Amino acid sequence: MSVRTFFIVIFTGFALLLGGLVYIAYASAQIEEALADSEERRLMSFQLADELRQSSDDLTRLARTYVATGNPVYEKYFHEVLAIRGGRAPRPENYDGIYWDFVIATGRKPANEGPPVALQSLMRKMQFTDQEFRKLAESEARSDNLVLLEEEAMNAVKGRFPDASGQYTIAGTPNLELARQLMFSQKYHDAKADIMEPIAEFQEMIDQRTGREVQNLKRTGKGYANAALAFAGIGLFFTFSAFFVFHQRIVKPVRQLVSAAGQVQAGQYGQSVDYHSSDELGNLADSFNHMSSAIEKDMLERENTHTALALAKQSADSANKAKSEFLSNMSHELRTPLNGVLGYVQILQRDRSLAADQRKSLDAISNCGEHLLNLINDVLDLSKIESGELEINPAPTDLTKLLDGVRDIVKPKAESKGLTFTIKVAPEVPGGILVDPMKLRQVLINLLGNSVKFTHAGAVTLRVAESPKHVLRFEVEDTGIGIAPEKLNAIFEPFKQAEGGEAEGGTGLGLAISRRIAEAFGGNLTATSELGEGSQFALSLPLKQTDDIKGTIPASTASFQTDSNVSFRLPPSESRSALIADDRETNRDILNQILTNAGFETVLATDGDEALDRLRERPFDVFLCDVRMPRMNGIDVVKAVRRDEQLKSNKVIAVTASVFPEFRHRALEAGFDDFLMKPLRVSELVEKLSSILDLKFTTIAIEGGKDNAIRDIDPTEHFENLPADITSELAAAAKVRNLTKLGEIAASLVRTEDTAPAGQHLEHLLAAFDFDGLRIIADTLEQSSASSRDQTHQPPA
Amino acid sequence: MSTPRILLVDDNTTNLQVLFQALSPEGYELLVAQSGEQALESVAEVLPSLILLDVKMPGIDGFETFRRLRADEKTKAIPILFLSAHANVEAVQEADALGAEGYFTKPFQFDDILKRVRELLHS
Numbered sequence: 001m002s003v004r005t006f007f008i009v010i011f012t013g014f015a016l017l018l019g020g021l022v023y024i025a026y027a028s029a030q031i032e033e034a035l036a037d038s039e040e041r042r043l044m045s046f047q048l049a050d051e052l053r054q055s056s057d058d059l060t061r062l063a064r065t066y067v068a069t070g071n072p073v074y075e076k077y078f079h080e081v082l083a084i085r086g087g088r089a090p091r092p093e094n095y096d097g098i099y100w101d102f103v104i105a106t107g108r109k110p111a112n113e114g115p116p117v118a119l120q121s122l123m124r125k126m127q128f129t130d131q132e133f134r135k136l137a138e139s140e141a142r143s144d145n146l147v148l149l150e151e152e153a154m155n156a157v158k159g160r161f162p163d164a165s166g167q168y169t170i171a172g173t174p175n176l177e178l179a180r181q182l183m184f185s186q187k188y189h190d191a192k193a194d195i196m197e198p199i200a201e202f203q204e205m206i207d208q209r210t211g212r213e214v215q216n217l218k219r220t221g222k223g224y225a226n227a228a229l230a231f232a233g234i235g236l237f238f239t240f241s242a243f244f245v246f247h248q249r250i251v252k253p254v255r256q257l258v259s260a261a262g263q264v265q266a267g268q269y270g271q272s273v274d275y276h277s278s279d280e281l282g283n284l285a286d287s288f289n290h291m292s293s294a295i296e297k298d299m300l301e302r303e304n305t306h307t308a309l310a311l312a313k314q315s316a317d318s319a320n321k322a323k324s325e326f327l328s329n330m331s332h333e334l335r336t337p338l339n340g341v342l343g344y345v346q347i348l349q350r351d352r353s354l355a356a357d358q359r360k361s362l363d364a365i366s367n368c369g370e371h372l373l374n375l376i377n378d379v380l381d382l383s384k385i386e387s388g389e390l391e392i393n394p395a396p397t398d399l400t401k402l403l404d405g406v407r408d409i410v411k412p413k414a415e416s417k418g419l420t421f422t423i424k425v426a427p428e429v430p431g432g433i434l435v436d437p438m439k440l441r442q443v444l445i446n447l448l449g450n451s452v453k454f455t456h457a458g459a460v461t462l463r464v465a466e467s468p469k470h471v472l473r474f475e476v477e478d479t480g481i482g483i484a485p486e487k488l489n490a491i492f493e494p495f496k497q498a499e500g501g502e503a504e505g506g507t508g509l510g511l512a513i514s515r516r517i518a519e520a521f522g523g524n525l526t527a528t529s530e531l532g533e534g535s536q537f538a539l540s541l542p543l544k545q546t547d548d549i550k551g552t553i554p555a556s557t558a559s560f561q562t563d564s565n566v567s568f569r570l571p572p573s574e575s576r577s578a579l580i581a582d583d584r585e586t587n588r589d590i591l592n593q594i595l596t597n598a599g600f601e602t603v604l605a606t607d608g609d610e611a612l613d614r615l616r617e618r619p620f621d622v623f624l625c626d627v628r629m630p631r632m633n634g635i636d637v638v639k640a641v642r643r644d645e646q647l648k649s650n651k652v653i654a655v656t657a658s659v660f661p662e663f664r665h666r667a668l669e670a671g672f673d674d675f676l677m678k679p680l681r682v683s684e685l686v687e688k689l690s691s692i693l694d695l696k697f698t699t700i701a702i703e704g705g706k707d708n709a710i711r712d713i714d715p716t717e718h719f720e721n722l723p724a725d726i727t728s729e730l731a732a733a734a735k736v737r738n739l740t741k742l743g744e745i746a747a748s749l750v751r752t753e754d755t756a757p758a759g760q761h762l763e764h765l766l767a768a769f770d771f772d773g774l775r776i777i778a779d780t781l782e783q784s785s786a787s788s789r790d791q792t793h794q795p796p797a
Numbered sequence: 798m799s800t801p802r803i804l805l806v807d808d809n810t811t812n813l814q815v816l817f818q819a820l821s822p823e824g825y826e827l828l829v830a831q832s833g834e835q836a837l838e839s840v841a842e843v844l845p846s847l848i849l850l851d852v853k854m855p856g857i858d859g860f861e862t863f864r865r866l867r868a869d870e871k872t873k874a875i876p877i878l879f880l881s882a883h884a885n886v887e888a889v890q891e892a893d894a895l896g897a898e899g900y901f902t903k904p905f906q907f908d909d910i911l912k913r914v915r916e917l918l919h920s
Contacts (some may be wrong), residue, residue, distance in 0.1 A: 738826045
């Protein structure tokens with residue numbers, strides 16, 4: 001049975017019970033009413049019977065009084081009694097037993113009169129049975145018979161006597177004696193008794209009948225009471241059964257479901273409800289069990305996924321860490337041979353006996369090496385950024401000094417291209433800010449370097465302002481080639497530099513790194529540009545002002561200096577000694593050559609142990625110590641030096657390929673006086689040695705550096721007065737960049753004195769592979785050959 | 798027989814320099830271009846006997862330049878050697894499929910390139 005059916009049955013049952021009870025209550029009330037009716041009818045019946053008897057008595061009394069007194073008023077009353085009983089006169093309202101006693105005594109009648117109603121009609125209204133009615137009628141008829149006797153007596157008083165037909169037509173003398181005899185005769189008494197007899201019988205009958213009725217009604221009432229009891233019993237049973245069924249079929253499973261659902265909610269999945277039925281709750285329990293097991297399955301899967309994810313993350317993290325380590329190691333490994341390449345290049349570049357073309361080759365090697373170094377640095381930077389290891393070390397920084405440093409680097413580059421470079425700092429910008437000066441500098445130099453790189457004429461401007469409040473905004477604006485709007489986002493992706501960037505020595509990582517640094521600062525880096533309309537790069541940083549800029553970290557410029565054309569020497573009167581420890585021969589050799597050339601007395605050691613032995617033999621003015629060495633590494637060496645009373649006064653410089661800032665910290669903590677980064681840069685070496693040895697080196701610039709002065713000459717000037725045949729040949733060769741042909745032309749031009757400057761210029765351009773320069777020449781020549789053709793075709797004057 | 802003319806195409810100046818240095822002693826007439834566009838312009842002016850073509854260039858890349866040269870009646874017969882920093886199989890296969898006369902990866906072994914150049918020019 002379904003729950004729905006169950007409810008229908010219960011409610012129908014209760015409705016029927018209730019209906020039954022209502023009916024019983026109604027029927028009982030009916031019975032009460034019937035009982036009351038019956039009682040009232042009995043009373044009324046007795047009253048009617050009594051009235052009949054009373055009126056008979058009244059008539060007797062009035063007739064006898066008249067007979068005795070002869071007062072006609074009694075006769076009148078006599079007839080009124082008859083008229084009221086017969087319905088011929090109005091019936092007084094309180095027509096009780098003492099009515100006539102009162103009238104006779106006072107001589108007046110009460111005023112209230114009702115309508116005339118015959119006693120017979122009243123009897124009929126009482127719904128007597130025929131037998132009962134007959135008894136009453138018999139009594140009335142006998143009373144009427146007695147009236148005849150009484151009338152005879154009363155007429156005898158007046159001297160009237162009946163004839164044969166019974167009419168009082170015979171007049172005579174009043175006969176009172178006769179009247180008295182008539183009124184007190186045996187016959188009269190018998191007639192009177194005859195009246196009373198049916199009345200008594202009537203009363204007996206009424207008594208019996210109403211008694212029976214009452215008994216019947218009472219029996220029925222008792223039946224109803226029993227029925228009500230039975231109903232109540234059934235109701236009680238029904239209620240208990242319903243409660244039991246309700247409890248078993250609904251309450252119990254619902255409670256089970258509620259408790260199981262509660263447990264599921266509390267995280268104890270996989271609960272099941274042990275309730276089986278084909279009804280709705282059975283279905284609900286089944287559904288719940290399915291749902292519960294599905295949830296358990298899901299949760300289990302989720303947990304598994306979670307575990308798998310955690311494992312995946314762990315392995316990704318360790319892979320990332322491995323990647324970082326790999327990159328760091330690779331960076332180190334790449335720097336080591338690069339150190340060899342760039343080191344020897346620097347040595348060779350200081351050789352004055354080199355021919356110009358050899359110097360060009362060296363410059364090319366140097367440029368490639370520098371480019372590779374930048375790439376290695378940038379890749380390492382980017383990988384550190386991407387693995388979340390980018391360290392931002394905010395420090396109180398003198399912004400003015402930092403910008404000066406930036407200007408020192410950017411301005412020469414800009415001016416060598418004929419560009420104007422200006423830095424404009426708004427007055428509200430504070431001098432002291434809390435920022436990572438190295439990183440800020442890196443970003444600014446990258447942005448400005450790009451602008452200079454991609455601007456061929458005009459200006460590059462750096463604007464610094466506080467805009468909006470509490471945001472420091474650096475804007476780099478140029479008048480360069482610009483960037484197509486659709487490429488503005490791509491330029492911030494690694495290796496997506498603009499065309500020609502690579503040729504200019506870019507790694508394609510600068511902007512990617514810069515943007516990530518800006519984000520690490522809590523700021524952003526955005527670009528706006530139009531192709532051919534120049535570009536604007538805006539770096540916004542949260543402005544943190546500080547007044548504490550006394551101990552500001554100088555933003556070193558060393559790593560950006562290209563100094564291959566600088567040589568240095570000890571002052572003539574000075575002599576210094578240096579110990580060089582490195583396990584790699586190339587590295588030892590480079591430092592050895594550089595320092596020997598500079599006038600140092602050098603001693604070499606191949607590892608830490610050996611270096612300590614050398615130090616114990618004699619003191620050195622400076623000890624250049626490689627950090628990564630077998631057996632005893634640089635850190636251990638310097639610790640040993642600092643522990644030893646005899647050795648500890650030695651100046652020790654760490655030489656390392658490690659680029660991690662934490663290493664610098666470790667190096668200084670271990671006892672190094674300073675450190676040098678690989679690949680070595682001569683300028684940095686000079687700077688460190690100067691400060692440690694406290695002396696000034698003589699620096700010599702080597703001639704023949706790349707691009708010197710070539711761009712300063714107006715290139716077209718030399719080519720204006722060349723012979724026409726050479727001009728057209730040159731133009732054709734320049735147009736298709738026929739380098740062989742151009743070389744031949746240059747060689748022939750150099751041979752003649754007039755054309756030698758043009759030839760030399762051409763040779764310079766060819767040696768430098770300066771195609772922009774060649775294009776300018778080609779354009780100029782094309783114009784001049786066109787104009788000379790025009791002149792040739794002019795008719796002679 | 799006149800001096801064979803070779804067009805060197807690479808967006809990287811250093812690579813051009815290296816190629817130029819390597820081929821100069823052989824006595825060839827050497828022309829250079831720094832992009833696919835420049836190469837096509839150059840070829841329109843003077844026909845080279847051979848083209849050394851870098852694959853990865855901004856703008857029109859090496860493969861596209863190759864297709865355009867082969868599509869043109871005047872230039873379709875010019876032998877072309879691809880140069881690339883990519884040693885991946887797909888690039889080599891594409892070069893092969895296009896019908897190039899050779900594919901060399903950077904860094905170059907000049908002896909190999911010279912050998913192939915001589916073969917093509919003296920055949």
